[in-house]
Amino acid sequence: MAWDFETDPDFQKKLDWMDEFVSREIEPLDLIFRGPADPFDPSLPGPTAAMAPLKKQVQERGLWACHLGPELGGQGYGQLKLGLMNEILGRSRFAPTVFGCQAPDTGNAEILARFGSPEQKQRYLQPLLAGEIASCYSMTEPQAGADPGQFTCRAVLEGNQWVINGEKWFASHADFSRFLLVVVVTNPDVPIHQGASILVVDRDTPGLEVVRNTAVGMREEPGSGVHGYLRFTDCRVPREAILGKPGQGFEVAQSRLGGGRIHHAMRTVGLLKRALDMMCERALSRRTKGELLADKQMTQEKIADSYIQITQFRLHVLYAAWLIDKHQAYTREVRREIAAVKAAMPGVLRDVVYRALHLHGSLGMSNETPLMGMWAMVPEMGIVDGPTEVHKVAVAKEVLRGREASTGLFPGYYLPNALQAVGDRFAGLLEREVGNL
Numbered sequence: 001m002a003w004d005f006e007t008d009p010d011f012q013k014k015l016d017w018m019d020e021f022v023s024r025e026i027e028p029l030d031l032i033f034r035g036p037a038d039p040f041d042p043s044l045p046g047p048t049a050a051m052a053p054l055k056k057q058v059q060e061r062g063l064w065a066c067h068l069g070p071e072l073g074g075q076g077y078g079q080l081k082l083g084l085m086n087e088i089l090g091r092s093r094f095a096p097t098v099f100g101c102q103a104p105d106t107g108n109a110e111i112l113a114r115f116g117s118p119e120q121k122q123r124y125l126q127p128l129l130a131g132e133i134a135s136c137y138s139m140t141e142p143q144a145g146a147d148p149g150q151f152t153c154r155a156v157l158e159g160n161q162w163v164i165n166g167e168k169w170f171a172s173h174a175d176f177s178r179f180l181l182v183v184v185v186t187n188p189d190v191p192i193h194q195g196a197s198i199l200v201v202d203r204d205t206p207g208l209e210v211v212r213n214t215a216v217g218m219r220e221e222p223g224s225g226v227h228g229y230l231r232f233t234d235c236r237v238p239r240e241a242i243l244g245k246p247g248q249g250f251e252v253a254q255s256r257l258g259g260g261r262i263h264h265a266m267r268t269v270g271l272l273k274r275a276l277d278m279m280c281e282r283a284l285s286r287r288t289k290g291e292l293l294a295d296k297q298m299t300q301e302k303i304a305d306s307y308i309q310i311t312q313f314r315l316h317v318l319y320a321a322w323l324i325d326k327h328q329a330y331t332r333e334v335r336r337e338i339a340a341v342k343a344a345m346p347g348v349l350r351d352v353v354y355r356a357l358h359l360h361g362s363l364g365m366s367n368e369t370p371l372m373g374m375w376a377m378v379p380e381m382g383i384v385d386g387p388t389e390v391h392k393v394a395v396a397k398e399v400l401r402g403r404e405a406s407t408g409l410f411p412g413y414y415l416p417n418a419l420q421a422v423g424d425r426f427a428g429l430l431e432r433e434v435g436n437l
Ligand SMILES: Cc1cc2nc3c(=O)[nH]c(=O)nc-3n(C[C@H](O)[C@H](O)[C@H](O)COP(=O)(O)OP(=O)(O)OC[C@H]3O[C@@H](n4cnc5c(N)ncnc54)[C@H](O)[C@@H]3O)c2cc1C
Pocket: 104, 137, 138, 139, 140, 142, 143, 144, 145, 146, 147, 169, 170, 171, 172, 173, 216, 227, 380, 383, 384, 385, 386, 387, 388, 389, 390, 393
């Protein structure tokens, strides 16, 4: 009987060290370096220099790139432990990079490790794992995101080269990446799940143009964000630049998503806890009409509701992580729980951050607390990695799988029929009961 919600004491010590280290050493970087690319672009001298000694400490502690298996220099911790680590890392924009587990590099490394040739591993994977370069995963197109069936960016084999033509959209970190993993249509005559492939494209390949960068939210000047609008015009890469076989693109891509979504969800738990901390500090500090906000029942309700939602969400994420570790595969059951967690995430964030904002009054609306920054993440969480609706559809299909329609006019639980069935089966019992009256 193994229902256990405790963290093993040795690992807890590591988490305690991380907790302290993130608060003391990394969170200050979030205040000092606030440019959109600061934690992610290794060519920026200031943030890169500030992170270097911190990365070294993480490596010395054996906590660098823990999502990797031991064969790639990681710990092979599994998703539950990674989830608990990401809960701490979620408090800071810089922390995932300092710990060598920043998306999309983590997922890209997983793909290269599984499908890359020895040359590709040496050229791209090694410097990526060492945190020396950034990478990009480019799938979404301007006219199509959630529906891959509408992708049109094509790659055609000409001699020993793939020739790419088309456009991509919201390709995070494309501008400063050393290489991009690009999803292209290689066979338009079959459904996209059999006709797409993934190519490794060096950032400086002729024919690859960053038309414009895009930012999330309103603060940045147009053109200043980290999400690239890309155009490929007769962009040529070698025949061997393909990962997996032609047409295998979606299968290859699947290997990057599962764990990544759990880490993202646990980083969101870290953010949610931070919002709850702020809510509580405010409630215990602000007096109105002769009493603390914390003494008012409507404030208590906000705190209780937030605590309940965060705890439910956190346990659900950890349950999904535990399932992945148990099955060591992305089974249907595992995929259902990952989709459920992904679908729940924006709603919990919206509710908790809104309450925290509201309780801070005008200060909460201002640019002088982190709360409006958190608020801007609510819609992002519902879109990035696929819209909520798509994940809900996946959950519902799984929940409905194997269930059956009623065979008669009324449902199986229609009481008159149910009583009739019970009556027929237990007629003797019923007679005795009546006789005893
Ligand atoms: C911060 C951020 C970073 C990103 N980084 C990357 C990246 O690095 N690489 C990359 O390739 N992409 C990236 N994306 C793009 C992201 O994957 C897409 O935005 C997402 O898949 C949705 O596609 P879309 O924006 O085209 O929206 P659409 O597909 O147009 O969907 C818009 C809306 O239509 C509705 N809808 C869509 N499908 C359904 C459905 N089946 N049922 C019901 N309603 C539906 C939903 O309300 C949905 O929100 C990023 C996005 C964001 C916000």
